[in-house]
Amino acid sequence: MAYEIVREGPSRSFPDGDAFFNGAKPGGDVLLYLGTPPATVAPDSGRKTVLVELGTESLGVHTGESAGEEGSNVLGFARYRNGDGPAVDPY
Numbered sequence: 001m002a003y004e005i006v007r008e009g010p011s012r013s014f015p016d017g018d019a020f021f022n023g024a025k026p027g028g029d030v031l032l033y034l035g036t037p038p039a040t041v042a043p044d045s046g047r048k049t050v051l052v053e054l055g056t057e058s059l060g061v062h063t064g065e066s067a068g069e070e071g072s073n074v075l076g077f078a079r080y081r082n083g084d085g086p087a088v089d090p091y
Contacts, residue, residue: 001048002028009035013053013079037062043072050074 005024011034014020024032029048033041037052041062044050050073052062059065059076 001030003030003032004028005032005034007034008037011035011053012055013077040064041074043074045073047073052076054078 002025003023004026005021010016011018014034030051031044031047031049032051032053034053037054039062041050041052052059052074054076055078059074062076063072063074065072065074
């Protein structure tokens with residue numbers, strides 16, 4: 001599946017030089033916001049999903065959604081890490 005990455009600063013999940021960045025292509029089926037996501041993230045019906053890398057905030061901070069009534073294709077994710085240490089791959 002093709003994916004596009006929008007980077008706004010360093011990613012908490014993927015360090016600079018990670019091979020994941022090499023696979024990104026403009027207009028992919030999946031749009032990923034890495035680093036500091038925009039203040040507002042909206043669903044995109046032209047994509048299978050929109051992924052937002054989160055820090056300690058909830059996804060609703062960026063989408064304005066609440067109470068589980070959203071039904072959109074926007075999902076948040078975060079990888080486990082201790083403090084400022086590297087992200088931990090659970091596999």
